[in-house]
Amino acid sequence: MVTRSASATYDGLGKDGKGHISTQSGVLSDSPYGFNTRFENGPGTNPEELIAAAHAGCFTMALSFALAKAGHDQGSLKTDANVSLDKDGDGFTITKSALTLTGKVDGMERAEFETIAADAKVNCPVSKLLDTEITLDINFG
Template identity: 70%
Template sequence: MVTRTASARYEGLGKDGKGFITTQSGVLSESRYGFGTRFENEPGTNPEELVAAAHAGCFTMALGFALAKAGYTAGTLNTEAKVTLDKDGDGFKVTKSALSLTATVDGIGSDEFAKIAEEAKAGCPISKLLNAEVTLEHTLN
């Protein structure tokens, strides 16, 4: 169906290494990543941030399409994803992606909205990809 690509290059090893990420679309082009961007606050990106962006985008789009399929035509959806990286033995593991949604959807009731949002969370391809706890909190204005 659809295949998307990205590439990463790491020059040097360990903490002293410097990484560069490029995406097929060019939105990221030689974007810096490494120990400092992952575990400290250096400028650049990191894998968990990119997973959070992918999950927020995927879920929000899935919900938008689900609401349209249910007959709703106007609204705004804002999602933040917080991806947690925890120690796992000698390494690390992504253990959670917490979605936080604020939405305005004309004409929808809170029970129906909650049901559609939970279905979108479960059906989102990135939710299905993650081997981690996926949670959703939402506010309907």
């Protein structure tokens, strides 16, 4: 089993609060986030952007490995992910992750590429996570 971690802090409440996100690898280190980075395009990051990055990266790597397993060894892949956050009553819901794939694999027909890509879309770990159990451990105070 592989475990990775990240942490988030938030000082203040609601729109006036300011947060920071850090990752185990250090790629993000006290990166700012808050209302302005999520809803007003302020400098910093936001949860939807991080989910989009995770989904694009996971799917692209899963596809790369699936293509190699199918006997291909030369090619290039690029995936853009757009995660939608929609108003839902008094709150918000992440409603969609739209992946856009650009790829070229030497000697491969489009139909085979599409079949392998469709399987990678369903089976990459982040795709599975977006429809899975979520647990919550709370430390308060």
